[in-house]
Each structure stands twice: as structure tokens, then as C-alpha cells.
Amino acid sequence: MILKTKKQQLQALQSQWGKPKKFGFNFSLIQEYFDLKPVAAPQAQVNDRAVTDLDIHPFYEFIDRSCSAPGQQVLYYNIRQLSPTKGELKKQEEWVQHYTQAETARWQSQLLLGQLAAPDDYYFPYMLYGKLPTRPKYFPVLRILQLLFFVGLFAAFINRVFVLGLVLVFAINLLLHYREKVQIGTLSRVFSRLGRLNNIAKKLIPFCPLSQEESDLLREQRKAIHKVVKKISFLNTDTLQDNEVAAVGWYAMELIKIATLSEVLTFYQVIDDIARIRPQIEGTYLFVAEVDIALSIASLRAGLPFYCQPNFSPPAKQLQVQGLIHPLVKNCVPNDLTLQGHSLLLTGSNMSGKSTFIRALNLNVIAAQTFNTVFAQSYTAPQFAIASSIRISDDLLDEKSYYMEEVNAIGELLQKAETSESPTLFTIDEVFKGTNTIERVSAAKAILEYLNQGKHLVLVSTHDIELTQLLESGFQLHCFQEQIEDQQLSFDYKLRPGALTKRNAISILEIAGYPSSIIAEARKLSEELEGEKIKTVKQ
Numbered sequence: 001m002i003l004k005t006k007k008q009q010l011q012a013l014q015s016q017w018g019k020p021k022k023f024g025f026n027f028s029l030i031q032e033y034f035d036l037k038p039v040a041a042p043q044a045q046v047n048d049r050a051v052t053d054l055d056i057h058p059f060y061e062f063i064d065r066s067c068s069a070p071g072q073q074v075l076y077y078n079i080r081q082l083s084p085t086k087g088e089l090k091k092q093e094e095w096v097q098h099y100t101q102a103e104t105a106r107w108q109s110q111l112l113l114g115q116l117a118a119p120d121d122y123y124f125p126y127m128l129y130g131k132l133p134t135r136p137k138y139f140p141v142l143r144i145l146q147l148l149f150f151v152g153l154f155a156a157f158i159n160r161v162f163v164l165g166l167v168l169v170f171a172i173n174l175l176l177h178y179r180e181k182v183q184i185g186t187l188s189r190v191f192s193r194l195g196r197l198n199n200i201a202k203k204l205i206p207f208c209p210l211s212q213e214e215s216d217l218l219r220e221q222r223k224a225i226h227k228v229v230k231k232i233s234f235l236n237t238d239t240l241q242d243n244e245v246a247a248v249g250w251y252a253m254e255l256i257k258i259a260t261l262s263e264v265l266t267f268y269q270v271i272d273d274i275a276r277i278r279p280q281i282e283g284t285y286l287f288v289a290e291v292d293i294a295l296s297i298a299s300l301r302a303g304l305p306f307y308c309q310p311n312f313s314p315p316a317k318q319l320q321v322q323g324l325i326h327p328l329v330k331n332c333v334p335n336d337l338t339l340q341g342h343s344l345l346l347t348g349s350n351m352s353g354k355s356t357f358i359r360a361l362n363l364n365v366i367a368a369q370t371f372n373t374v375f376a377q378s379y380t381a382p383q384f385a386i387a388s389s390i391r392i393s394d395d396l397l398d399e400k401s402y403y404m405e406e407v408n409a410i411g412e413l414l415q416k417a418e419t420s421e422s423p424t425l426f427t428i429d430e431v432f433k434g435t436n437t438i439e440r441v442s443a444a445k446a447i448l449e450y451l452n453q454g455k456h457l458v459l460v461s462t463h464d465i466e467l468t469q470l471l472e473s474g475f476q477l478h479c480f481q482e483q484i485e486d487q488q489l490s491f492d493y494k495l496r497p498g499a500l501t502k503r504n505a506i507s508i509l510e511i512a513g514y515p516s517s518i519i520a521e522a523r524k525l526s527e528e529l530e531g532e533k534i535k536t537v538k539q
Helices: 006-016 032-036 047-052 056-063 069-081 086-101 105-118 121-129 137-159 161-193 193-207 212-235 236-242 244-260 262-276 278-302 354-372 399-419 438-453 464-470 505-511 516-538
Strands: 318-324 333-340 343-348 376-380 385-389 424-429 457-462 475-480 480-486 488-491
Touching: 006 105, 032 069, 032 121, 047 056, 047 212, 047 318, 047 385, 056 193, 056 262, 056 385, 069 121, 069 278, 086 105, 105 193, 105 278, 121 193, 121 278, 137 161, 137 244, 161 193, 161 212, 161 244, 161 262, 161 343, 193 278, 193 475, 212 262, 212 278, 236 385, 236 480, 244 262, 244 333, 244 385, 278 354, 318 488, 333 343, 343 354, 343 464, 354 376, 354 385, 354 424, 354 457, 385 399, 399 438, 438 457, 488 505, 505 516
Parallel strands: 343 457, 343 475, 385 424, 424 457
Antiparallel strands: 318 333, 318 376, 480 488
């Protein structure tokens, strides 16, 4: 249902406050700003592999409460870029507090921002960083043809002989006009949203805690955009066709545009103007986005059972959290963890919560560094870069291909460990599970020790209990355990210090009703192999 009145829109906003959005996630459009904006340090980004490993898109769908296309795009960019300064986070927090307390400013701002959620509003990044059309080689001829039309028109009034020449010029202009028309029509529709952006930015100012310096800068940016908007309005007249009365005027205007090539010439002037004022457009675009993001964070916090603001420590191998949860897991069990000078080696049986916990740590690091909010009771850590190897492609079925995919993923982590100057949070779920146990454990020990150098912090989960005996010096051992009572398997999802001392794979077979002879044989063989395996690895 389309909400037609402001009262209906306001009621919808108020009822939605503090709740996740149910629709509006077209990531091909949301990613436009991230995809197009050049970055100085791509190694600091949350790369495509980490997006898949950490479920970044579902996470984004949970935390995004924005109302506008710019808000959605810049929030996504901030999550992927992961490099805001402390000053930027401080300013963002001031705006969040402002909109949390000032209800009138909150609702009026959201009503305005909702006017920038049309599909064409997702193409502002194209105006900022996309490859704009270049003038055709025959562009100088357009001016000559425009002049010839006016000369021919004047001459035709003097002598009818020149009418033929005038018709010829008109025919050429008609051809050139419609040659450019498709491109002009598409882009002028997108460019026309620039006026809406400028107008919304102006209306948001009274509701925003801008400093005088920021307000003055925004006003200058808006002035530069306004001059270009006037030219764009000349291009965007095709909507007049929808009205029977206005259509007459449109036909007359279209004939004039064809005869004088004025639309084509104006279009390329607009292209030049947009290229010239890109910094001013981005400044206005980012202002609108920052307002929307602050509102989105305020709404997110309003719906959380608890949260905290992060305490950022100096760069070091350090992470301390209390009551941390995974934001996407319903009724998630909170856990505490303190790492000081050590990384984390996490063991646990199947389904015990290892992978969920290390993802939760990563998502909270991203939340802390992106919107100053942590899904925990307390949080202390430096600002990390992030790299991961968790979810290897399931469609690589043969063992060699799967193993090579793991080799490539781990190789990327090793390269980042060598080149990253800032502390990096490395996360690995099961090292080299695509190869045999002896070589897997041996390679894992060497790789994890390599990644664990300097200020980098490593989170690794594994089924290989042998690693706990080989990595005791640089890694802190924690585990998740299951309980088996009355042939029932259960988990409490509580993180415990120390290494897992028992396995549950055979017990699960027993609970599932496998023959007792199979269970007895499996347990006997498991005990025999256990000692031999550890002895071989140590050698």
C-alpha cells in the first residue's frame, strides 16, 4: 500500500523505529558507492571472501535502518572499508545522540530522507565516480549545424529558395538528435535527482547538529549544484508527454530541440559541469548519508536488548569482551573472552558453537569500528583490519580442487600478514580440512605461528585437539563442550577455558542407533590411533 499522507508516513516510521527492515536490499545497487569510489588502501577493506565468510550481507540487513539510497550505500561502504577515524566516529556519535533525544528532528528528517529512495537515487555514485560520456568526434559540427539552422531560417524568410536548405539541415539535426536521445533520456532522468538531493539537503539542515563551518561549506556546495540543476531541468521534459494538455507544449519544445540541437549541446554542457562539481555533489551526498546513518544507528540501538560503545586501545595483540553475542542468532548465549598477548585456539565438537562464536567476534569488531556500537556488555580492542578463511566453496567437489582453494585462501592471509602495518584480525575455521590429518596438523602449526607474529591477532577453530599441544605458547586455549545424558545430546554454547578433551563423533553415531559392534570397534581403533598420531606429529 502506498502511503499518501504525511500522517500515514509518520505513523509508519514510528511503528518501525527500533525494528529491522523487511525489504529494500538490492545489493547490486547498494554496492554502487563502494564499487566505484577509488580507495587508497584496498588491503584495509573487508574483501569479498570475508563478506561470504562472515555473512556480511545478512548482518547488513539486520543493522540497516536507513530511509534513503545515499544512507544505504554509505553505510555499506563504511562496513566494507572499515577505516573511520576516531574523529569521524565521535562526530557520528554526537549525531546519534542528537536524533535519539530530539524526536521532532528524528521524524522530520526520516520523512525527508524517504524522498531519496527511488531506484534512480542509487546512481548518485555514478555521477561521482562513474565514467561519464565523452563528446563525440563530430561535436564541433553540432555548433555549425545549429548556426546553419538559424541562418537558413532567416534566409528562408527572404527567399523561398533557401527552404530546401533549411529542410536539409533540419533532417541532419533530426538524425543527430535521436542518435543521442537514448543516452540523454537515461542519464537526464538520473541527473534530475540531483535537484531532489540538493533540496532535501537544504531541508535537513535545521534538524541537524551542524557546526557553523559545516553549514557554510554545505551552503557553498549547494549553490554550485543549483546552477547545474537548472540546465538539467531543460533536458528532463519527457514526462510532459503523460499529460494530454502538456503534451502539446512538449511536441513544440521537441521540435525546437531537434531543429537547434539545443538538447544535445546542453547535455554535454551538463556532463562537463557534473565532472567539474563532483566534489560538491559528493559533499552534499555524504551529508545526507551521514544524517541517515546516524538515524539508522539510533533506531538499531533502540531495538537491542543491550549494547555498549567500544573502548579502542592502542595497537596491540589484545581483545577483551564481556557478554558478547552474535547479533543474528536469536536468544544467543553471551560469552566473555580476554586475550592479552595471545591469540585464540578454539576447540569444540560438532554443532557446539565454534564457528558462530568466531563470526560473532568479527561482526562485533566491524560494528565497533563502523558505527560505534557493540553487541556486548563491554568491549576493548584496537582497531583491526580483517581477513578470514572460513567458508570454502562447496561446489569444488574433488579433494585436490578443494585443497587448492584452501591453499589460495590461506595464502592471501599470509600475504596480508606480511604487508599489513596495522593490527589484523585473522580468522580461520579449520585449517586445511581438505587434506590428511598428519599433514594438516603440521601445516596448521607452522601457518598459525607465522600469522601470530607482531600485533596481529589470530582466531582459529579446529577439531584437531593435537594442535592444542603444539601451540600452547602463543595461543590461549578455549573450548565449547556438549553434554550427553540419557542418550540425548545437548549444548549450552558457553565458552570455557582450556582445550577440549573428548570427541563426540562416535557418541553421536551411538545416539543415532548405529549397531553396538560398530561403536565398539570404532572406539577401540580411535584409542589406538590417537597416541600414534600425536607421536608422529611431534616427530
